[in-house]
Amino acid sequence: MTSRPAHIAMFSIAAHGHVNPSLEVIRELVARGHRVTYAIPPVFAEKVAGTGAEVKPWHSTLPGPDDDPAAWGTTLLDNVEPFLADAVQALPQLIEAYQGDEPDLVLYDITSYPARVLAHRWGVPAISLSPNLVAWDGYEEEVAEPMWAEPKKTERGQAYYARFHAWLEENGITEHPDSFAGRPARSLVLIPRALQPNADRVDESVYSFVGACQGDRTAEGDWQRPAGAEKVVLVSLGSSFTKQPGFYRECVKAFGELPGWHLVLQIGRHVDPAALGDVSDTVEVRSWVPQLAILKQADLFVTHAGAGGSQEGLATATPMIAVPQAVDQFGNADMLRGLGVARRLDTQEATAEALREAALALVDDPEVARRLKDVQAEMAKEGGTRRAADLIEAELP
Numbered sequence: 001m002t003s004r005p006a007h008i009a010m011f012s013i014a015a016h017g018h019v020n021p022s023l024e025v026i027r028e029l030v031a032r033g034h035r036v037t038y039a040i041p042p043v044f045a046e047k048v049a050g051t052g053a054e055v056k057p058w059h060s061t062l063p064g065p066d067d068d069p070a071a072w073g074t075t076l077l078d079n080v081e082p083f084l085a086d087a088v089q090a091l092p093q094l095i096e097a098y099q100g101d102e103p104d105l106v107l108y109d110i111t112s113y114p115a116r117v118l119a120h121r122w123g124v125p126a127i128s129l130s131p132n133l134v135a136w137d138g139y140e141e142e143v144a145e146p147m148w149a150e151p152k153k154t155e156r157g158q159a160y161y162a163r164f165h166a167w168l169e170e171n172g173i174t175e176h177p178d179s180f181a182g183r184p185a186r187s188l189v190l191i192p193r194a195l196q197p198n199a200d201r202v203d204e205s206v207y208s209f210v211g212a213c214q215g216d217r218t219a220e221g222d223w224q225r226p227a228g229a230e231k232v233v234l235v236s237l238g239s240s241f242t243k244q245p246g247f248y249r250e251c252v253k254a255f256g257e258l259p260g261w262h263l264v265l266q267i268g269r270h271v272d273p274a275a276l277g278d279v280s281d282t283v284e285v286r287s288w289v290p291q292l293a294i295l296k297q298a299d300l301f302v303t304h305a306g307a308g309g310s311q312e313g314l315a316t317a318t319p320m321i322a323v324p325q326a327v328d329q330f331g332n333a334d335m336l337r338g339l340g341v342a343r344r345l346d347t348q349e350a351t352a353e354a355l356r357e358a359a360l361a362l363v364d365d366p367e368v369a370r371r372l373k374d375v376q377a378e379m380a381k382e383g384g385t386r387r388a389a390d391l392i393e394a395e396l397p
Contacts, residue, residue, distance in 0.1 A: 005033045006396050009103035010053065010129075011094070011115035013086075014041040014064055016239045017306055018109045019048070021131040021190040024213040025107075027051040028389040037103065039094055039115075058093040061086045066269060069240050069326075076151050077160060079327075084164055087113035091171075094118060105396055116180065117171045125395050128184035132191060132307040132328045135182050136201040144178065186395060188388050191307050192314060192379045195335050208391055211382030212311045220290040223264075225297045229282075230260030231363060234294045237304040241325035242268025244347070245275040251302065252276055253352035254359070256283045264294055292316070299363050302355065305332040305344075314341070315379060317372035319362040323350050340371045 008029055012018050019040065029036050030052035038053040041060040049055050062082055063071035072079055091114045098118070106126040108115030119126035135144075151157035164177035173180065186206060193199050193209040225232055235251045237244060248267055255263040256279055263283045267273065273285045291309070295301060295316040303309040305322040310332045313320045320342035322333035336342035343358040362368055383390075 004396075005035065006104040007035045007037065007101070008105050008107060008392070009056075009098065009115075009118075010036060010038045010107040011112040011118075012038070012040055012044075012109035013062055013111045014043050014060055015062075015111075016065055017308055018111055018131055019044050020308060021213060022107070022109065022129050023047070023051050024385045025129065025188075025190075025388045025392070026053050028385050029392065032389060032393070037098075037101075039097065056094075056097045058090055058097060061089060065239060068270065069243065076147065077154075077156055081160055083111055083113065084160065084167070087117075088163075088167055090114050091117060095121075105392070107392065110181075110184075113181065116184075117168075117173065120171065120173055125397065126185065127392060127395055128187040130187050130189045130191070130207075133196050133331060134187060134189050134202060134207050136196075136198040137203065138198070138201060139182075140178070144182070188391060190388070192311055192375070192382060194314065194339060194375050194378060195307065195310055195332060197331060197335060208387075209382055210388040210391070211379050211384050212315050213385040213388055214292070214312075214315065221293065223290055223293045223297070226262050226282075228260075229262035231258075231299045232262050232264065232294070232297060233300040233302060233359065234264045234266070234289070234291070234298045235302040236266040236289065236291060236309065237268070237323070237325060238306045238309060239268065241304055242266075243270040244325075245271050247323070247347055247350055248276055250350055250352045250355060252279050252283055254355035256280045258356065258359075264289060264298075266291075300359055305329040305336060305342075307332060310336060311379075314372070314375050317369070317376045319365075319368050319372065321345060321350075321355060321358050321362070323347055339375060341368055341375065 010026055026036055036053040037056050038048045039056040039058055040048050042057045043064055045055045045057055094114050102122045105124055106115050106119040107129055110128055110130050116126055161177060168180060189207050189209045190213055192211045233255050248265060251265060255261050265283060265285050266289045267285060267287060269287055292312055295312055295318050298318055301313045301318045302321045303313060304325045306329055320336055322336050322342050322344045324330045324333040333344040337344045345354055
């Protein structure tokens with residue numbers, strides 16, 4: 001499908017798990033001749049500019065990608081209040097940034113509340129890009145209402161909703177905050193359908209599963225499998241929840257002395273390698289790794305089961321041990337286990353013995369390998385980047 005070149009504006013927050021899934025879609029839209037602007041805090045400006053999009057920088061009050069995850073707090077209200085506060089202070093900045101340069105269509109990450117407000121102000125279509133699971137018919141009754149029952153009774157919870165309502169009304173929006181945040185008019189889902197709970201109850205007139213939109217990742221660097229390695233295991237808890245020295249020590253104990261195994265251990269920026277003690281030369285400790293390059297050669301992936309990592313494990317047909325840390329990762333871990341391609345271990349259960357036992361069971365199981373190949377084949381049919389761009393062009397006015 002071709003359409004006239006348009007100005008498409010994308011909005012996101014400074015978090016790897018929210019920006020990365022959109023990048024290939026943006027690159028494709030630019031390649032098709034559209035002018036794409038991308039509103040993002042400066043810490044991600046260079047990464048976004050690499051797609052050919054024009055960066056519209058804005059200042060965010062949210063914890064950044066290098067901040068301690070503890071900055072997000074521990075309760076539901078701790079997690080949601082910063083997004084609303086950030087949206088309220090971001091909106092005037094974004095109105096000014098787009099003054100006289102209004103787009104034909106808005107794309108937005110699910111966390112970008114100002115984007116929906118702006119689309120409403122400008123009278124242009126808006127499409128949500130969801131990097132993780134979406135609401136199904138019955139989601140509110142089964143998940144959201146039980147989760148919010150207690151917080152909504154508190155003074156703090158009521159104040160949060162009052163503030164959200166007032167902000168929406170100020171901007172001419174009468175929708176309830178819950179449906180405003182969780183029920184987009186149109187959404188592209190950037191995960192495989194295999195990772196979506198109750199996929200058969202998702203309204204596909206609203207939500208289109210396009211699967212992983214992965215592109216050329218050679219710029220992230222390469223990785224070579226060591227000559228003597230019979231089995232390679234990658235351990236990574238992503239970019240946010242990496243402050244787990246105890247867990248890493250268990251991984252070293254589990255795989256460091258396993259004959260023929262090579263361990264690649266990504267520990268992030270918050271852990272000193274010295275905290276792991278002496279490690280053998282079959283253990284590679286890195287603060288960051290080119291994950292996809294390693295997964296293409298790995299035999300096992302120990303992951304926090306974030307949406308990005310889960311789908312990379314599926315796309316490369318790599319068996320997984322899921323050790324979820326937060327938010328959607330628990331659900332993803334259960335989905336992977338349900339597909340028959342992973343074991344789930346919660347952090348406190350992830351001892352060296354449990355990790356080793358799960359690893360040996362997974363890597364030699366032909367049924368696991370067969371299921372991974374089936375899921376990989378299904379994912380390949382979802383269309384990825386090109387289909388996402390086609391669907392966006394179809395919504396252009």
